[in-house]
Amino acid sequence: MARKTNSTSTFESTRRRRRRDEDEVFSPEEQARFESMRSDDPADGPVDDGPPTGDRWSIWDESEPLQRGPKPWPEWLITDLGAVDYELGVLKTGKEADVFLIERAVPGTDRAVLMASKRYRSAEHTQFNRAGDYTAGRTARRTRDRRALAKRTKFGLEQAAGRWAAAEFEALTRLWETGVAVPYPVQILGTEVVMEFIGADRTAAPRLAEVKPDEVELESLWEQAGENLRLMTEQGFAHGDLSPYNTVVHDGRLVVLDLPQVVDIYANPLGRDFLARDVENLGSWFTARGLPRHELDDLAKELFAIARLA
Ligand SMILES: Nc1ncnc2c1ncn2[C@@H]1O[C@H](COP(=O)(O)OP(=O)(O)O)[C@@H](O)[C@H]1O
Numbered sequence: 262m263a264r265k266t267n268s269t270s271t272f273e274s275t276r277r278r279r280r281r282d283e284d285e286v287f288s289p290e291e292q293a294r295f296e297s298m299r300s301d302d303p304a305d306g307p308v309d310d311g312p313p314t315g316d317r318w319s320i321w322d323e324s325e326p327l328q329r330g331p332k333p334w335p336e337w338l339i340t341d342l343g344a345v346d347y348e349l350g351v352l353k354t355g356k357e358a359d360v361f362l363i364e365r366a367v368p369g370t371d372r373a374v375l376m377a378s379k380r381y382r383s384a385e386h387t388q389f390n391r392a393g394d395y396t397a398g399r400t401a402r403r404t405r406d407r408r409a410l411a412k413r414t415k416f417g418l419e420q421a422a423g424r425w426a427a428a429e430f431e432a433l434t435r436l437w438e439t440g441v442a443v444p445y446p447v448q449i450l451g452t453e454v455v456m457e458f459i460g461a462d463r464t465a466a467p468r469l470a471e472v473k474p475d476e477v478e479l480e481s482l483w484e485q486a487g488e489n490l491r492l493m494t495e496q497g498f499a500h501g502d503l504s505p506y507n508t509v510v511h512d513g514r515l516v517v518l519d520l521p522q523v524v525d526i527y528a529n530p531l532g533r534d535f536l537a538r539d540v541e542n543l544g545s546w547f548t549a550r551g552l553p554r555h556e557l558d559d560l561a562k563e564l565f566a567i568a569r570l571a
Pocket residue numbers: 352353354355356357358359360377379444456457458459460465466468506507509518519520
């Protein structure tokens with residue numbers, strides 16, 4: 262906060278002195294200012310129980326059972342209470358979220374696992390205006406939440422960020438259980454979604470947009486794209502933002518990312534359009550590399566039939 266100029270502070274202090282009761286230490290204005298500076302976030306408070314190593318204790322046990330990934334838990338998952346999380350760096354910063362590479366490790370052992378941590382932003386400059394279309398079929402259950410969203414208070418923005426995180430975690434969970442190639446959802450805590458890291462060593466897998474497949478690989482990737490879309494459609498989902506930037510390729514496997522805006526194709530009146538757009542946005546990358554156009558149209562038709570939207 263910028264310091265006040267001398268003239269202002271002299272003026273204010275005179276004014277305050279006049280208003281203040283004899284026995285009050287702080288003026289009402291000062292009280293209010295101190296209140297506004299106080300944070301409700303315990304993470305802002307003094308840290309007196311930090312981990313012996315790492316950047317924080319593992320947040321695993323802070324998530325409720327339903328905020329944790331589906332069972333059976335993969336064998337690489339670390340659930341030890343004594344585990345710590347290390348921040349290894351930023352994988353990508355975005356408009357609505359930042360993705361970090363973290364490592365969860367058990368001190369004194371060689372057990373450690375890399376994970377991706379996607380943290381939704383609640384700051385004013387995020388672009389929640391795009392939310393309208395996607396959330397057409399959803400409702401804010403508690404009026405308090407809805408009012409807060411409308412007022413765009415800090416609480417409201419925090420709620421919105423938390424809702425995006427929850428939507429992504431829920432979609433990852435549903436799709437993982439269905440067999441769609443998505444990162445395993447480890448846990449959600451507030452505005453943070455921790456998931457399987459797709460990559461080798463500390464290097465994230467390249468996005469589809471960045472790979473240069475030969476003819477055979479292209480064929481395989483398109484087949485996988487179709488299979489993932491079929492499975493999603495059977496579950497009543499359109500991705501909502503499918504593209505060569507929201508898919509990565511790891512060891513020849515196509516993995517689908519970025520699911521907070523997942524669309525319920527039955528509840529959303531634009532469901533069919535979202536489905537068609539997903540096929541088009543991903544498929545055009547393939548047609549630009551030699552895939553016959555009719556394959557796109559055939560897939561779109563097949564998906565409409567699955568969803569009975571034909
Ligand atoms: N689980 C993950 N494993 C590896 N890389 C990831 C993972 N999740 C995200 N990324 C990387 O971060 C980028 C942004 O993630 P994404 O979920 O698409 O968020 P955004 O909303 O910012 O687009 C991805 O394109 C990918 O490169």
